[in-house]
């Protein structure tokens with residue numbers, strides 16, 4: 001890594017591949033001989049449309065998105081999807097199922113309740129969201145318009161390792177914090193959405209993948225900007241899309257392809273997360289509260305059990321070049337977010353630092 005860079009363990013916005021940042025830097029005032037920055041291009045221009053199309057095609061390729069799905073590049077963050085999914089899908093039966101496994105699924109559930117009857121089909125609240133409900137623990141309503149879950153719980157450090165089977169009921173999934181980190185069978189889903197700022201691009205872009213037959217069902221009052229069908233008809237260009245973010249996503253997708261695709265990303269995530277969890281499980285000082293089988297490959301949470309020592313750890317770590325390791329304010333402790341762009345050496349160096357800290361503080 002360039003020696004003026006730190007290992008940034010932020011939960012998001014987070015590290016982007018250095019190669020992509022360097023390329024964006026080299027093209028920032030003159031993209032491809034155009035004499036313009038991508039930031040300065042009309043979104044309707046031929047040159048920008050070629051970036052847009054290539055990015056969409058590469059997204060389809062990287063995640064193996066079937067032809068009967070539309071890929072939308074929207075704004076409003078993942079949070080807008082908390083309202084957009086019910087506004088578009090709820091009218092089918094007026095009911096929806098939610099799995100509550102952390103902060104973001106709770107927020108999404110609260111938002112959706114404005115648009116229909118929402119059932120908590122499963123919850124991990126009884127154990128402070130330290131596990132993921134099993135398929136047999138979920139109370140599916142066969143009449144639900146959709147079943148909603150959050151694939152990776154960024155704050156609590158848990159991840160669904162299986163795709164829930166809701167029968168004919170379409171799955172709506174928030175993949176903000178694990179998209180592009182492993183292969184996904186998109187055909188099992190109705191809607192997948194993700195804010196860009198963890199594994200894809202700067203904040204401001206939200207990627208939504210919608211099965212085409214689920215479009216056109218929205219409430220009549222749904223704003224154009226929030227209608228999957230309208231946005232798909234206009235190829236995400238009803239208004240000016242987040243052009244520069246889409247270009248950065250394009251660079252990141254090319255980087256992923258060069259590394260060997262999402263299969264290679266999955267191997268890297270296993271290497272990084274196993275290294276960290278193996279250390280935590282053998283540590284006398286640090287503990288991970290999450291049950292081993294549901295631990296996230298993207299966000300590892302841990303604690304010393306002593307608030308003051310946790311604070312000292314995060315502060316010493318920052319001085320040593322490992323930033324943003326303090327846990328989320330809702331849960332405390334520490335959290336290391338180890339997304340696609342985190343080099344393996346960043347995690348091995350963090351583990352070495354943790355070993356030293358353990359020796360000096362226990």
Ligand SMILES: Cc1ncc(COP(=O)(O)O)c(C=O)c1O
Nearest residue numbers: 077078079104154174176177195
């Ligand atoms: C899983 C998950 N969903 C939703 C959000 C909210 O995303 P946004 O800030 O893009 O609205 C986040 C943000 O960290 C997240 O981690």
